[in-house]
Amino acid sequence: MKLLLVEDNVELSHWIVNLLRAENFAVDCVLDGESADSVLTTQRYDVVLLDMRLPRMSGKDVLARLRRRRDNVPVLMLTAHGSIDDKVDCFSAGADDYVVKPFDGRELVARIKALIRRQLSDKSGWLMCGDLQYISDTREFRHSDVPLGLRRREHAILETLMLRQGKTVSKTTLMDSVFGLDDEPSADAIDIYIHRLRKHLAGSSAQIMTLRGLGYILRTRDAP
Amino acid sequence: MLLSLRARLLLWLLLPLALFVFVTDYMSYVAACQTADLLQDAALLSSARTIIEDVDWENGALTANIPPAALEIFESPYQDHVFYKVVSGRDRLLGGSPDLTLPAGSTRYPVFYNTRLGDLPIRAVAYERQLYDSGKAEQVTVIVGKTQASRQAMLEDLWRPQLIRQWLMLALVVVLVPFGLTMELRPLMKLKNDVADREPMELEPIRVHHLPSELRPIVDAINQCIARLKLHTTTQRQFIADAAHQLRTPLTLLNTQVQCATQYDPSDPALTEALTGIRRTSQKMADMTSQLLLLAQAESVSLPRVQARVDLAAVVSSVLEELVVAAQRRQIDLGAELAEGTYVAGSESLLAALVSNLADNAIRYTHEGGSVTVLCRREGSHVLLQVVDNGPGIPAEARAHVFERFYRVASDVEGSGLGLAIVHQIALSHGGTVTMAPGAGRVGLVITVRLPAWRNEERE
Numbered sequence: 001m002k003l004l005l006v007e008d009n010v011e012l013s014h015w016i017v018n019l020l021r022a023e024n025f026a027v028d029c030v031l032d033g034e035s036a037d038s039v040l041t042t043q044r045y046d047v048v049l050l051d052m053r054l055p056r057m058s059g060k061d062v063l064a065r066l067r068r069r070r071d072n073v074p075v076l077m078l079t080a081h082g083s084i085d086d087k088v089d090c091f092s093a094g095a096d097d098y099v100v101k102p103f104d105g106r107e108l109v110a111r112i113k114a115l116i117r118r119q120l121s122d123k124s125g126w127l128m129c130g131d132l133q134y135i136s137d138t139r140e141f142r143h144s145d146v147p148l149g150l151r152r153r154e155h156a157i158l159e160t161l162m163l164r165q166g167k168t169v170s171k172t173t174l175m176d177s178v179f180g181l182d183d184e185p186s187a188d189a190i191d192i193y194i195h196r197l198r199k200h201l202a203g204s205s206a207q208i209m210t211l212r213g214l215g216y217i218l219r220t221r222d223a224p
Numbered sequence: 225m226l227l228s229l230r231a232r233l234l235l236w237l238l239l240p241l242a243l244f245v246f247v248t249d250y251m252s253y254v255a256a257c258q259t260a261d262l263l264q265d266a267a268l269l270s271s272a273r274t275i276i277e278d279v280d281w282e283n284g285a286l287t288a289n290i291p292p293a294a295l296e297i298f299e300s301p302y303q304d305h306v307f308y309k310v311v312s313g314r315d316r317l318l319g320g321s322p323d324l325t326l327p328a329g330s331t332r333y334p335v336f337y338n339t340r341l342g343d344l345p346i347r348a349v350a351y352e353r354q355l356y357d358s359g360k361a362e363q364v365t366v367i368v369g370k371t372q373a374s375r376q377a378m379l380e381d382l383w384r385p386q387l388i389r390q391w392l393m394l395a396l397v398v399v400l401v402p403f404g405l406t407m408e409l410r411p412l413m414k415l416k417n418d419v420a421d422r423e424p425m426e427l428e429p430i431r432v433h434h435l436p437s438e439l440r441p442i443v444d445a446i447n448q449c450i451a452r453l454k455l456h457t458t459t460q461r462q463f464i465a466d467a468a469h470q471l472r473t474p475l476t477l478l479n480t481q482v483q484c485a486t487q488y489d490p491s492d493p494a495l496t497e498a499l500t501g502i503r504r505t506s507q508k509m510a511d512m513t514s515q516l517l518l519l520a521q522a523e524s525v526s527l528p529r530v531q532a533r534v535d536l537a538a539v540v541s542s543v544l545e546e547l548v549v550a551a552q553r554r555q556i557d558l559g560a561e562l563a564e565g566t567y568v569a570g571s572e573s574l575l576a577a578l579v580s581n582l583a584d585n586a587i588r589y590t591h592e593g594g595s596v597t598v599l600c601r602r603e604g605s606h607v608l609l610q611v612v613d614n615g616p617g618i619p620a621e622a623r624a625h626v627f628e629r630f631y632r633v634a635s636d637v638e639g640s641g642l643g644l645a646i647v648h649q650i651a652l653s654h655g656g657t658v659t660m661a662p663g664a665g666r667v668g669l670v671i672t673v674r675l676p677a678w679r680n681e682e683r684e
Contacts, residue, residue, distance in 0.1 A: 009473055009477075011477060012473060012476060012477045012480065015477060015480040015481050015484060016480050018480075018484045019480050019483050019484045019487070022484060022487040023487075080469060080472050080473070100514075101472045101473065101475070101476040102472050102473075102475035102476040102478075102479055102506070102509075102510040102513070103476060103479065104479055104483070104503075104507065105479055105480050105482070105483025105484070106483065108480075166545070167545065168541055168544075168545050209548045209549070209552055210557075211541075211544050211545070211548055211558055211559060211560065212557055212558065212559020212560070212595075212597070213559040213560040213561050213562070213597070214541050214544060214559070214560050214562075217545060217548055219548075219549070
């Protein structure tokens with residue numbers, strides 16, 4: 001996997017490169033926006049780490065020019081502001097994700113990996129949540145390459161959660177996804193299915209969390 | 225030293241006026257005395273002349289017949305005693321009261337004088353005339369005196385109305401000056417209330433419309449002071465924001481370096497422990513700088529600039545989505561009870577920070593296995609946000625301090641000590657309030673944020 005790091009602080013970029021190389025990434029590094037722009041026109045990368053504030057050309061401008069060339073390389077913005085406005089700016093400029101400085105090294109690596117995985121799944125037609133894999137063609141769930149033995153309604157619920165992973169899914173939405181017109185919808189039944197699904201996912205790093213009053217969320221177990 | 229403007233102004237007016245009234249009253253008293261004396265003396269003289277007209281020769285001797293008209297002249301409701309004495313030659317009494325004394329010296333011309341008859345003070349006139357009869361000349365002296373009751377009455381009639389008018393005027397001054405001052409000082413009182421009711425961070429100048437011209441310089445001075453204060457505060461905030469911002473890069477660097485170091489499979493467990501410690505500390509510093517920046521941001525926002533329509537319930541659910549992992553880690557049952565129509569005017573990012581700080585605090589301080597619930601509903605013209613937990617709560621004596629920066633209730637829980645200060649500041653900048661109370665059955669804590677609801681429903 002080949003990454004490009006665009007960061008003007010020499011010391012910081014040196015250490016980020018160290019960190020990423022230890023994670024077995026190949027990393028190129030440039031110090032300003034203009035060189036980033038010219039490198040990106042010639043080279044192909046799997047992920048670009050782009051600082052917002054750069055000398056000569058801002059990270060946002062680099063990103064805008066990249067997207068104008070219809071280059072869909074995943075871009076992870078490094079921003080020093082944490083405000084929502086800033087995040088919205090990042091996304092509207094075409095970024096795929098962002099981390100706010102000061103970030104944790106583990107978080108950076110996790111997000112890069114997630115971006116790569118998302119890109120892979122876009123190409124191959126599957127979704128991942130931790131080590132839980134969903135193959136869109138066959139609509140099959142796999143954990144460590146072993147298919148999960150799910151019943152029809154359990155499958156429907158997990159599918160709904162997977163397609164909106166990281167977001168709260170209300171009980172009503174889950175009920176709609178499970179019950180046909182001939183069924184008697186029951187909120188208690190959903191609790192039972194969730195309970196069973198949690199047992200199925202016990203060995204996986206994906207888990208279903210409850211937000212009382214709001215619904216359920218499928219997301220990866222937090223690293224301790 | 226009298227400190228009341230009212231009392232001092234009253235003194236300035238009252239003392240000179242009272243002195244003036246006193247002097248003019250004295251002068252008019254003197255004038256009234258003169259007038260009364262003049263009138264009384266004229267009456268006495270005409271009475272004396274009438275009497276002397278009727279002194280005549282009768283059989284070679286002088287006789288005095290007192291005509292009634294001579295005494296009727298003194299008739300009045302005050303019933304003055306009138307005395308007369310007619311003397312011929314040096315001491316031959318022709319009639320009247322013998323005790324009436326003559327004035328000393330010549331009485332060739334009418335002489336007016338004060339004397340006493342028994343105990344009574346008397347004003348008298350002595351008038352002298354030569355009477356001739358067949359070569360004889362006799363000198364006749366007539367004295368007419370009267371007591372002073374009618375003169376006194378006249379004096380009072382002349383003098384008292386003015387006295388009453390002037391004292392009434394003084395009384396009016398005493399009443400009207402404080403009243404007028406109270407009315408006219410109302411702009412000053414209003415100004416005082418304007419200044420006193422200000423929020424601590426409300427650094428807008430005071431408006432000078434409709435202010436009396438005397439107050440303008442004061443208001444201008446206050447406004448200049450406010451402007452300087454504002455500049456100072458802005459600089460201060462900018463400094464905090466800049467400082468927090470500048471800290472980010474070295475902190476990122478530190479985090480990355482620590483991360484790199486942990487990857488070199490250390491054989492020494494003490495080294496691993498130290499590295500874990502460093503990472504935790506740098507994370508704490510990172511959190512604190514973020515919070516400082518957030519606080520600086522919240523303080524620099526003023527209400528008119530943040531007028532977007534925000535659904536607070538939607539903010540709550542997206543914030544809880546972020547916090548569910550932290551809650552899960554502590555096995556805390558995190559939930560929400562959200563109602564419809566919870567729109568407020570404000571900045572979505574700041575409101576998210578408010579909810580996040582409150583819920584995050586509740587999750588941190590509640591014991592493992594506890595529960596945290598965020599409620600959001602409309603209540604009249606306000607939107608109510610409540611974070612309810614069943615944790616240890618906050619002791620009453622600490623409640624007053626929890627909104628202060630860097631105040632920590634429990635030192636064994638990780639936190640920046642800025643969370644509630646941020647919540648307070650964001651609520652304030654959105655025109656809202658934050659209150660806290662123990663939960664039902666005195667278990668846990670309920671923090672209530674009350675924000676003005678979005679009013680321009682028709683603009684949707």
